[in-house]
Amino acid sequence: MTDTGSLNLQWSQAMIAGFVAAGITDAVISPGSRSTPLALAMLRQPRLRCHVAIDERSAAFFGLGIAKAQRRPALLLATSGTAPANWLPAIIEASHSGVPLIAISADRPPELQACGANQTVNQSAMFAPHMRASHALGAPHPGFDPGYLHRLAAQIHEQASWPYPGPVHINQPFREPLLPVAPAVGDDIPARLQAAHARPQPDAQQIAELAKHLSGRPGVMVCGEMPANPGQNAALAELASRLACPILAEPLSGLRFGPHDRSHVCVGYNRWLDAGAAHAFLKPEWILRFGAFPATRNLQNYVSGNAAMHIVVDPWPRWIDPSRQITHLLRADPTAFCQDLLRKKLEPAADGWLAAFSAQEKRAMQDREPDHIAAVLDALPAETALFIGNSLAIRQLDSLSGHADKTLHLYANRGASGIDGNISTAAGIASAKGRTVALIGDLTCQHDIGGLALTRGLDIVIVTVNNGGGGIFDYLPQHSLPEFIKGWRTPQEVDFEHAALAFGLSYQCAQSTSGLHSALGHALSSGGAHLIELKQL
Incomplete structure (x- = not known):
């Protein structure tokens, strides 16, 4: 007969083994008592890099940074009560910026809920509006199947990663005692569940129609924050070259720095787009947007105030249209979209169109003071x-x-x-x-x-x-x-x-x-x- 403390650890080890099998390498642990079984499982898992952060708010943002850089989920762990509530700002940021996170809050068991037990709050729906998925688990029970937890971890990993990366919450209650009588065994890493995710492909009919509308007409490409992908910058640059249009590229687009062709990239727009008459003649017939909506007011106003045709290409199921100007929305990978469009016959805009932007850029860069x-x-x-x-x-x-x-x-x-x-x-x-x-x-x-x-x-x-x-x-x-x-x-x-x-x-x-x-x-x-x-x- 397994003691409760050992059962808690065996359950936790099976869950963490599943996350490691899914490809997770990092966990951020904030110390606490109720979370002890999961903390032990993490700290004793040699294939998991553990970071300990006392302040749960800092811990969550630290995990956000890891996940942002690695582009795969990091684990967060906190004890019960107000501890996980400190994650909320980072959870909101992860949700809005498409960063995968897996937040595991330890909890009191059901018999201690809603009865005045210390350090006990309703945690199950604490982050509900901002989560890609939430899992309220039961307390560990004798005779559990480790395969259930392995596959649950694989499912949660996918929910945090695809189709729209973001946070997933697990609320895990434990009964006391929390410490095992003897070291738990059976901590083998299961075989990785093989999952394949196809890139969202643009619709062929829409590509054909857009090629006709964009070809030979004055337009601009606007690139906000978006994840870097192999070949993406080169594809965007080639499309701009074929259409003879500027790319108004924000810093987080990834287009400002690197060895790709930057001859069509405009970076000084905030220094001249507010000049009123100076850009009144730069009226595009179409705007093609990739990534997040622009961060700065001048570019926001330019995007919102121009173009009968406003095209957004975004692979994630989100709605990025604060100006309510979208006329075409394509759920497609940006690289695939550009490559498909480049296979069509495209004519460049008139000679003076790109030159006008280039002239504004040149003046803006000449006016720079050391900063x-x-x-x-x-x-x-x-x-x-x-x-x-x-x-x-x-x-x-x-x-x-x-x-x-x-x-x-x-x-x-x-x-x-x-x-x-x-x-x-x-x-x-x-x-x-x-x-x-x-x-x-x-x-x-x-x-x-x-x-x-x-x-x-x-x-x-x-x-x-x-x-x-x-x-x-x-x-x-x-x-x-x-x-x-x-x-x-x-x-x-x-x-x-x-x-x-x-x-x-x-x-x-x-x-x-x-x-x-x-x-x-x-x-x-x-x-x-x-x-x-x-x-x-």
Whole structure:
């Protein structure tokens, strides 16, 4: 007869073995008592890399960063009560940005629910609106079939990964005692369940019709945030070349940096699209969009205010049309769409169309002054991961990044665009990919100051731009309010040097863009965890 503690561990080991068989390599554990069986199963599984994070909110964003970089689910584990509730911001971000996560909350058994038992809340539907799927499991029972848990893990892995990546919740109750009397056995990894997912293919009839509408007419391609895939940049660039149209490419599109053809890529649009009459003649007859809706207001307005034909190509079952302008929606892989369209007869737009955009781009780039965005990008070695904070940081990057043949991997939390958890997310990316630089604002850094604890042992540099609070609000209508400084700009008095030293990071202060370039170069060459404060007060 198996004791309850050993039963709990055997059940947990079977579940974790199923996740490992499905391809999961990383778990983020927040310590707790009720989650002990699963924590033991994770920590004793040699094929699972375990990260321990005390703060569940930081832990969830750390897992988000790992999953974002690896493009496969990471496991989260927390104990019962309010602990898993701290995952909510990261769960929302994962849901909106299409990042696979598997969140496992331990729980009290049914007999302790709704009776005033300590540390017990209704956890089963805690994240329901944001989940791809939820599984409320029963407590482990004698004689269970490990194959059930193996295949459940495979099912959950698929639900988190396809067709629209996102979070899945498992609520797992355990009865006491939680510790086994003797070590559990039978921890073998099962054979991987073979699952094949075809890429969404464009409809042949729609491709033929679109070829006729796009060919020879002035139009633009707009590329927002989208996952990188082999051959995608080359296919998009070739289509733009055949149609003689510009690609208005946001930083997170992946089109600004790399060895692909960038001759049609426009990156300075935020510097001239707000010029009114200066772009009044750049009226496209069609707009072809890939990825997320644009992040910056000028490009949003341009997309919303133009084109009788508005085509969105998106493989995920989501609706990206805040301007309510879509006329054609294709559920298709972007690379496959471009390749199919390129097989059709396509005529370029008139000679002056692309030239007009190129002229605007040339003027915008000539007007650039030295700035901290250029200093950061210039200092980064090829293949570096760059995480960009929200609010002002992502908008400055969009306007000022330029483009280059150096390959960089850009990340941001643009699903819900929060400033929470940015350091933790960057740390997760560094854990998965290695050398990572995060460029964030001072309020963003303060908001996730506890995330610095997760940088220990990582090759990561956090660049904090200290401009005295919420600089993004200087560009918003709230700036005119008499309560602006107190209620929106909110300058803080955080000593970032002390914060860095408290969490074991080296610290440097830069007073200029040249100083930032030098400090970043030194930090990258020396390796390890660093915090650089750029003062713009």
